[in-house]
Amino acid sequence: MTSFLQYTIFGIILGAGFAIAATGLVVTYTTAGVFNFAHGAVGMIAAFSYWELVANHHVPAVLALVIILLVGAPIAGALVERVLMRRLHGATAERPIMVTLGLLVILTGVATIVWSPKSQYQLNPIVSGSFRLVSINLQYQQVLTIGIAVALVIGLRFLFSSTRTGVGLRAVVDDPALLAMSGASPDAMSQYGWILGFVMAALAGVLLALTQEQTGISIVAMTLLVVNGYAAAIVGRLKNISVTFIAAIVIGLLEDYIIYYALPHLSQSLNSDITLALPMVFLFIALVMLPSVRLRAVGRLSTVRVPRMPSGKESVLGGAAFLVLAVIASVVLSSVVVRGTNLLNLGGEVMALGIVGLSLVLLTGYSGQVSLCQFSFMGIGAFLMGKVAGGGSLLGLLAAALVCAVLGALVALPTLRLRALYFALATFAFADAVDQGFFQDSRVFGGGINVGRIILPGLSFGGDRSEFLLLSVFFVLVALLVLTIRRSLFGRRLVAMSDSPAAYATVGLNLAATKVAVFAIAAAMAGVAGGLYATVNGTVGSADFGFFSGIIFVLFVTVWSIRTVSGAFLAAVTYVVLTTFWSTGLGLVAGAGIILIGRAASGILGIDRLSTLLPLPWVRRGSAAGGSGTLAGIGTTSIGGEARVAG
Amino acid sequence: MTVAPVPVPEVIPATPPPALAIRGVRASYGRIEVLHGVDLTVPAGSVFALLGPNGAGKSTLLSVISGQMRPTAGEVVIGDKPVGKLSTEKLARTGLCSIPEGRGIFPNLTVRENLRIWTYRGGLSVKAVEEQTYATFPRLAGRRGQLAGTMSGGEQQMLAISRALVTDPKVLLLDELSMGLAPLIVSELYELVETLAAQGKTVLLVEQFVTTALLVATGAAIMVHGKIQQQGTPSDMATAAHSVYLSS
Numbered sequence: 001m002t003s004f005l006q007y008t009i010f011g012i013i014l015g016a017g018f019a020i021a022a023t024g025l026v027v028t029y030t031t032a033g034v035f036n037f038a039h040g041a042v043g044m045i046a047a048f049s050y051w052e053l054v055a056n057h058h059v060p061a062v063l064a065l066v067i068i069l070l071v072g073a074p075i076a077g078a079l080v081e082r083v084l085m086r087r088l089h090g091a092t093a094e095r096p097i098m099v100t101l102g103l104l105v106i107l108t109g110v111a112t113i114v115w116s117p118k119s120q121y122q123l124n125p126i127v128s129g130s131f132r133l134v135s136i137n138l139q140y141q142q143v144l145t146i147g148i149a150v151a152l153v154i155g156l157r158f159l160f161s162s163t164r165t166g167v168g169l170r171a172v173v174d175d176p177a178l179l180a181m182s183g184a185s186p187d188a189m190s191q192y193g194w195i196l197g198f199v200m201a202a203l204a205g206v207l208l209a210l211t212q213e214q215t216g217i218s219i220v221a222m223t224l225l226v227v228n229g230y231a232a233a234i235v236g237r238l239k240n241i242s243v244t245f246i247a248a249i250v251i252g253l254l255e256d257y258i259i260y261y262a263l264p265h266l267s268q269s270l271n272s273d274i275t276l277a278l279p280m281v282f283l284f285i286a287l288v289m290l291p292s293v294r295l296r297a298v299g300r301l302s303t304v305r306v307p308r309m310p311s312g313k314e315s316v317l318g319g320a321a322f323l324v325l326a327v328i329a330s331v332v333l334s335s336v337v338v339r340g341t342n343l344l345n346l347g348g349e350v351m352a353l354g355i356v357g358l359s360l361v362l363l364t365g366y367s368g369q370v371s372l373c374q375f376s377f378m379g380i381g382a383f384l385m386g387k388v389a390g391g392g393s394l395l396g397l398l399a400a401a402l403v404c405a406v407l408g409a410l411v412a413l414p415t416l417r418l419r420a421l422y423f424a425l426a427t428f429a430f431a432d433a434v435d436q437g438f439f440q441d442s443r444v445f446g447g448g449i450n451v452g453r454i455i456l457p458g459l460s461f462g463g464d465r466s467e468f469l470l471l472s473v474f475f476v477l478v479a480l481l482v483l484t485i486r487r488s489l490f491g492r493r494l495v496a497m498s499d500s501p502a503a504y505a506t507v508g509l510n511l512a513a514t515k516v517a518v519f520a521i522a523a524a525m526a527g528v529a530g531g532l533y534a535t536v537n538g539t540v541g542s543a544d545f546g547f548f549s550g551i552i553f554v555l556f557v558t559v560w561s562i563r564t565v566s567g568a569f570l571a572a573v574t575y576v577v578l579t580t581f582w583s584t585g586l587g588l589v590a591g592a593g594i595i596l597i598g599r600a601a602s603g604i605l606g607i608d609r610l611s612t613l614l615p616l617p618w619v620r621r622g623s624a625a626g627g628s629g630t631l632a633g634i635g636t637t638s639i640g641g642e643a644r645v646a647g
Numbered sequence: 648m649t650v651a652p653v654p655v656p657e658v659i660p661a662t663p664p665p666a667l668a669i670r671g672v673r674a675s676y677g678r679i680e681v682l683h684g685v686d687l688t689v690p691a692g693s694v695f696a697l698l699g700p701n702g703a704g705k706s707t708l709l710s711v712i713s714g715q716m717r718p719t720a721g722e723v724v725i726g727d728k729p730v731g732k733l734s735t736e737k738l739a740r741t742g743l744c745s746i747p748e749g750r751g752i753f754p755n756l757t758v759r760e761n762l763r764i765w766t767y768r769g770g771l772s773v774k775a776v777e778e779q780t781y782a783t784f785p786r787l788a789g790r791r792g793q794l795a796g797t798m799s800g801g802e803q804q805m806l807a808i809s810r811a812l813v814t815d816p817k818v819l820l821l822d823e824l825s826m827g828l829a830p831l832i833v834s835e836l837y838e839l840v841e842t843l844a845a846q847g848k849t850v851l852l853v854e855q856f857v858t859t860a861l862l863v864a865t866g867a868a869i870m871v872h873g874k875i876q877q878q879g880t881p882s883d884m885a886t887a888a889h890s891v892y893l894s895s
């Protein structure tokens with residue numbers, strides 16, 4: 001009984017931390033209209049800064065908190081709004097998702113450089129000492145955490161309902177133009193929102209870090225700990241602070257009970273650290289439980305200039321030219337060795353990852369669905385390739401395609417009715433749950449599994465050159481497939497769906513079936529890519545398909561151009577070159593790239609005016625759209641000159 | 648008794664100085680120009696009606712005046728100051744009240760919360776704003792806790808125009824005040840417009856329906872295809888508008 005009470009108290013404390021994180025997310029979402037994927041990373045940075053100040057430089061705890069919460073976090077939040085987010089007014093819906101993901105990988109990248117994961121990071125409580133309540137031991141620190149959470153929720157409720165600034169903060173998402181006409185600055189309001197969100201993320205980070213006394217803090221665990229708040233925020237529909245608070249406490253309790261009661265029984269059958277997957281499982285469940293959103297016929301000002309589609313003949317000629325270049329490249333690459341790395345095999349990796357990129361072109365570029373879990377399918381494909389028919393068999397490739405298609409459909413089915421942001425979050429959760437719960441399990445990849453090269457009857461791909469050429473052929477075939485899909489009736493439907501889901505449904509087309517189909521196809525493509533990838537070096541491990549790597553890859557494709565085959569290919573080149581020669585800089589380059597690209601929807605390959613690249617405050621935010629963010633809410637306007645609803 | 652000397656034009660002008668002057672304004676959406684050089688002067692204290700068929704560019708002109716869109720050429724002068732690059736919120740604070748077409752309220756805020764937003768300009772307390780609004784529109788008093796977006800169209804428009812009532816603007820821009828409303832409510836709203844004008848406020852109102860607008864207007868103009876086609880007395884414009892609407 002005592003232990004139950006003790007676990008309950010722990011759960012509530014954990015939940016209080018989650019509640020602060022979650023309400024911070026809600027604040028940013030209600031005031032700036034952006035779901036900040038980097039929220040967890042901000043908390044993580046705050047926690048490590050606290051360690052740096054208090055444990056490393058012996059700054060008094062209270063002073064450290066003042067520095068972090070009243071100086072560092074507000075300045076960072078204000079800068080992020082000013083430099084990164086304000087430029088995104090009028091951009092497509094996926095762009096704020098991508099930019100905050102970019103911030104996420106930059107922050108984790110920087111943290112990895114500054115606070116080496118090899119060291120231990122132990123924290124001491126802000127207030128030490130404890131007292132006994134009934135029969136349990138309570139630390140003052142724990143009481144403080146709960147007190148802060150409760151005070152914060154009450155304070156926020158008061159702010160949002162009874163102060164002019166609070167009401168203004170809610171008004172700004174509704175109608176920034178009208179707020180401006182009423183004499184308040186919408187930009188300043190959004191900036192308050194980001195500042196408030198950052199401060200709360202930082203506070204949650206520090207308080208949650210303090211619950212990790214025994215284990216110390218780590219970059220990934222801290223980032224994911226704050227992600228627990230995401231599920232609570234979703235339960236509160238990203239707007240209701242009280243519901244969010246209660247959900248956070250419940251999640252804290254659940255997590256604690258699972259860790260203390262269920263895990264000891266499960267641990268024989270599970271080899272991975274399941275606690276790291278729990279936040280994502282909660283998030284996924286919360287998303288699946290969301291009620292359907294009504295499709296709103298809000299037009300967006302589509303300033304996207306769609307890249308010209310090559311004709312069938314041009315595509316085939318382009319593919320042939322690509323293969324000729326691949327043959328030439330294979331000769332050149334086989335004669336160069338850079339820093340002991342076999343360039344032909346790197347080329348093979350590029351082709352395989354290029355196929356993953358193509359799956360993103362289909363999914364995100366054409367149909368507007370952001371998927372952050374293509375690397376999960378890739379990893380599953382690689383795993384199957386190694387296990388089915390002794391490895392290196394075409395059967396393995398087939399299995400990868402089929403299993404991933406089915407899995408893809410299973411992920412899409414419960415989530416397809418969600419709007420773009422929630423769908424992206426669901427794939428985010430799925431990707432991390434697969435990584436932490438499956439890939440990290442020592443029995444899955446272990447120290448790496450042997451796959452071997454592909455064996456075809458009468459053909460050997462044992463040589464690096466033939467392997468490289470085989471993968472080039474695969475890349476060209478999949479590229480032709482993607483382009484063919486785009487030109488087909490189905491492809492025109494995808495574009496129509498991405499333009500206006502509401503209109504799409506109104507015309508009587510089956511939104512659900514289209515979404516599931518395209519997601520399954522893309523998953524199968526990623527699965528095949530994983531199978532092929534596994535044959536390049538003959539062996540693969542879980543590190544090849546990590547959660548963060550998957551996000552970074554999506555960012556690279558977006559930076560180059562998520563609408564074209566060349567974008568997918570160049571992203572693969574960039575990714576492979578960086579992972580091989582400068583893996584520390586991987587996330588930093590991807591994050592910097594997406595920030596520089598800003599709202600240019602077609603990436604580097606689509607840029608015709610360099611000024612859109614500069615994140616400088618004096619580059620007017622409305623310049624490319626002709627109007628400004630205030631134009632949102634008008635009827636669907638298209639300057640794309642694209643084929644719309646077909647049939 | 649001596650005859651008064653000939654008046655010096657600088658001292659006593661024939662018409663009062665304009666409260667709002669628009670000179671050669673051009674504006675475009677992307678590469679498409681929709682205002683092709685608009686010239687218009689609105690005398691202080693007048694109610695000026697801007698008429699014109701759908702798509703003429705009336706709302707676009709109001710966006711330019713209120714600072715939401717930058718003209719590509721020409722200038723807007725309010726009082727004696729060129730608006731230049733003032734932001735929408737700065738303009739609002741200097742006394743321009745713009746009530747946009749069909750969305751002058753925050754639908755997800757309650758009536759009372761909307762009124763709280765109105766206090767950003769005018770320096771009144773929310774209590775004073777509430778009193779003044781409910782005195783003019785008693786129907787809103789019973790709905791102070793209701794989400795504004797769930798009210799009837801007429802009530803929403805009353806709430807929208809209450810901003811002009813409580814913020815004491817110098818210039819008031821009204822875009823299609825009467826759209827979709829019953830005649831009784833329209834005349835109630837226009838009575839308020841007249842009252843505001845009587846207090847010395849300058850009103851520029853955009854309307855489709857010629858009749859209601861022209862009853863309160865003291866001057867009028869017709870805009871067609873992004874240009875002012877004719878300007879004159881309300882009754883002249885009523886006749887002219889008829890032929891314009893039929894031909895366009």
Ligand SMILES: Nc1ncnc2c1ncn2[C@@H]1O[C@H](COP(=O)(O)OP(=O)(O)OP(=O)(O)O)[C@@H](O)[C@H]1O
Pocket residue numbers: 627631634637676681699700701702703704705706707708855
């Ligand atoms: N956000 C926009 N993007 C592109 N074009 C626009 C936009 N808003 C308006 N236009 C175009 O500019 C022109 C003028 O529109 P505006 O709304 O100013 O007309 P209006 O005179 O107010 O018409 P109405 O009486 O129907 O309200 C129209 O041709 C319209 O299609």
Ligand SMILES: [Mg+2]
Pocket residue numbers: 705706707748822
């Ligand atoms: Mg209009």
